[in-house]
Amino acid sequence: MRRQAMAAALGVMAALGAPEKAQAYDIDCAIMLCMAGGFPPSTVCARAYRTMIRRITPWPSLPPFGVCTFAHVPVELGGPGGEGELDTNLPEYEWLNRTHVIWFTGRSYEPRDEPRQWDWSIRSCDRENRTCRYIQRVYGSHTPWPATFISESGQEIAYPTGGGLWHFYSRSIMVEFGDYEGNMGHSEWFSY
Incomplete structure (x- = not known):
């Protein structure tokens, strides 16, 4: 009986103990490893x-993932407990440096006494959403946004919508990523 009570107590302690730090570490590593694959x-x-x-x-968005490095694993979880940084400038992390967050904003409107017009923009940001640049910015077009655009990494990506007459406003986000072999991919668009 005493062994069962001790086992139950250890189980509860294990469930409520340090897993929050381990969980944050594990999901960031899982994101990076799964993205690479x-x-x-x-x-x-x-x-x-x-x-x-x-x-x-x-909004504002968070980086798609945090740092995943064995140096940050606490000693109590079997790691060195260091403060080391992951050097992403090394050639083996080139796939990580090709990760971009792509933002789309588009709208359709009718100015007074003029035909319908469309505005749209595509903005590409680094994986931490710190450095961003516009890939496209169009104002006052008399035609809807096209079906596709070319990303910074050379991928042809479809816009989130076709920009038809009934799409008055659209705002979406996606992640473009490369795997360790250099193949590029991207998530689906998410409207927000």
Whole structure:
């Protein structure tokens, strides 16, 4: 009886103990590893993908993932407990440096006594959403936004909508990423 009570107490302590830090570390590593593999179908990668999208969709958005390095694992979890930084300038992290968050904003309107017009912009930001640049910015076009655009990484990506007559305003976000072999991919568009 005493062993069962001790086992139950240890189980509760394990469930309520240090897992929050381990959980944050684990999901960031899962996001990076699954992204490098193109988010292959699995429970872990599906959860990593959902977490990444949940981070980038609020405004202001959060980086798609945090730092994943063994140096940050606490000693109590079996790591060195150091303060080392992950050097992403090394060639083996080139795939990580090709990660971009792509923002789309478009609207359709009718100025007084003029035909319908469209405005749209595509903005590409680094994986931390710190450095951003516009890929396209169009104001007062008499035609809807086109079906596709070319990203910074050379991918042809479809716009979130066709910009038809009934699309009066659209705001969406996606993540463009490369895997460790240099293949590029992207998430679907998420409207917010």
